[in-house]
Amino acid sequence: MTSRIELARVDLRGRTPTAAELRTALPRGGVDVDSVLHHVRPVVEAIRDRGVEAAQEFSEKFDGVVPASIRVPAQELDRALDELDPAVRTALEIAIERTRKVHADQRRTDTTTEVVPGGTVTERWVPVERVGLYVPGGNAVYPSSVVMNVVPAQAAGVGSLVVSSPPQAQFGGLPHPTILAAAKLLGVEEVWAVGGAQAVALLTYGGTDTTGSALEPVDMITGPGNIFVTAAKRLCRGLVGIDAEAGPTEIAILADATADPIHVAADLISQAEHDVLAASVLVTDSAALADAVETAVNAQLEVVKHHHRVAEALSGKQSGIVLVDTIDQGLRVVDAYAAEHLEIQTADASAVAARVRSAGAIFVGAWSPVSLGDYCAGSNHVLPTAGCARHSSGLSVQTFLRGIHVVEYTEAALKDVAGHVVALSKAEDLPAHGQAVQARFEALS
Structure with missing residues (x-):
């Protein structure tokens, strides 16, 4: 029998907090990127000065292995795909198909405006030349992140793509074979076996591989990672473009008494499974639902594989239950929170969802869980965190395009x-x- 956890509660009933008060009152975790910059700066500078030699040293230090070469040989990509579990291959193919379908509709077209006779301004959309797509290792394996980064870049017309992922000691210094297989399925021919801050730095500065071939620098780096990856992105920003400084993942669920507490609990747990810093927040006008969800969470924790990780995340200051008087007040709360993932599990969920102003992605109704969006909805799961959804969007075709105004008078x-x-x-x-x-x-x- 595992110990019972209690979700922290913030009771806003009978109150009308301002937007500023909400930002401080709501559960929020996050990480202090500044606190690790002094650790990451020497890594970035060493790779700037010594290239692959330094990257290999950091791989040995942080990953416990030195890959034979940074660039993964083509035959290893082929082998990984050949040996991929057929069920996983089929699932990846479905995810790729649906994600391509959604992102194909995001393509931009050039637009010419005749300002006056003889005077035009054309907005021309030009893809970034070369992009580095980072896929993390750590607690899990993320072939889905390969899909989510590669598909919009390809749809945008990016000509040169490199996927970078940490070398794994158990796979002889190669990235996880499922990562390699996903890259091959997507038609990516260039994969680097390098992770962490050293990956960001090497993508930024380039170098010469142990085989003597050139590792060309990129113009932009996208993809999530840990605090050290985020710090390296901050240090390299300007030399390269970045998508965002991603923080720990988060889910908010706006629910009323019509919601199924078992569904809500399962969705809170699924997000907490990512990391001990992951945030899971329920916003509800029903105290009875809040109690039922807490009971369901504890019941489900008995059979969760990553029990300790999930329990720590749900017990952290970044997670909890927010009680409100009405769904209208709940909408104010979730807009202030600006969740990476927001589920709406209320009566008339579509109408409620249409009123949301700030979220990375919105999942409407009982049959649209966040985990669907993580894999096979067709949407992108690289989304703004830590309240950045108030002003930023998730990864899309637009991320990889530059709008250039062409003036002709x-x-x-x-x-x-x-x-x-x-x-x-x-x-x-x-x-x-x-x-x-x-x-x-x-x-x-």
């Missing part, structure tokens, strides 16, 4: 607006801006 169109340009340049005390326009017509006169 005729002589007549420029002459027509020249006086306004001159007036504004003088107002800003930048007269040379206006003179750059005037010079064109003075030269002609």
Whole structure:
């Protein structure tokens, strides 16, 4: 018999907290990236200065193995796919098919606006040239993260992709074979056996592999990772683009008395399974549901494989139950929380979900659990955490595109607006801006 856990409770009933008060009152964990920068900076600098040699040293230190080469040989990708469990292969193929279908509809088209006769501005969408896609190791194996990173990059038209994942001692210094198989299924030919902060640094600076072949640097790095990966992204940002500084994963569930407490408990547990820092938060206007969910959580914990990890996550300050007076108040709460994953398990769930303003992804009704989105819904599971959904989006085709404005005016169109340009340049005390326009017509006169 395992010990019973109690989910922390925040009681907002009878109160109308401001947005600022909600941000401090709600359960929130997170990590302090600044606290590890002094550990990560020497790693990044060593790889900047010594390339693969330094990366291999850190692989030995942190992963307990030195891969024979950073780039995984093509035959190892082939072998991993050949030996993949047929059931897993079929599941991955379904996930790829559905994710490609959703992301194909995100493609952007160039748009030309005729501002005036003879004057146009075209917004041209250009994919990033080369992208590094990071797939973590750690507590679990994440072929689904290969799918979620690769598919939108391919849909955007990125020409050069490299997947990077930690070397595994049990697999002879190669990344996990399921990661390799997923990459091969997606048509990715370049996979690097390097993880952690050293992966981010090597993707940023490039180097020469032990085989003598070039490891070309990338223009952008996407994909989740631990605090050290996040710190390395922060240090390398500017030299490369990044998708986000991802924190621990999180779920919020807005539920009323119509929700099934067994479903709610299972979904809270499924997210807590990721990490001891994972956040699982229930927001409800039903005290009876809150009690029933807590009972169901404890019953299900008896048979959960990763019991200790889940129990620690659910008992942490980042998890708990928030009691509200009404679902309207609950909507204010979940918007303030801005969860990475938000489930709506209420009466008329679709209408309630339509009113949500801040969430990485929204899962509507009893039959749309977060775990569906993790694998086979077709949506992307690389999503903003730590409240960043108030201002940021998840990974998408747009992540890998740059909008470039192309301006083309005729002589007549420029002459027509020249006086306004001159007036504004003088107002800003930048007269040379206006003179750059005037010079064109003075030269002609």
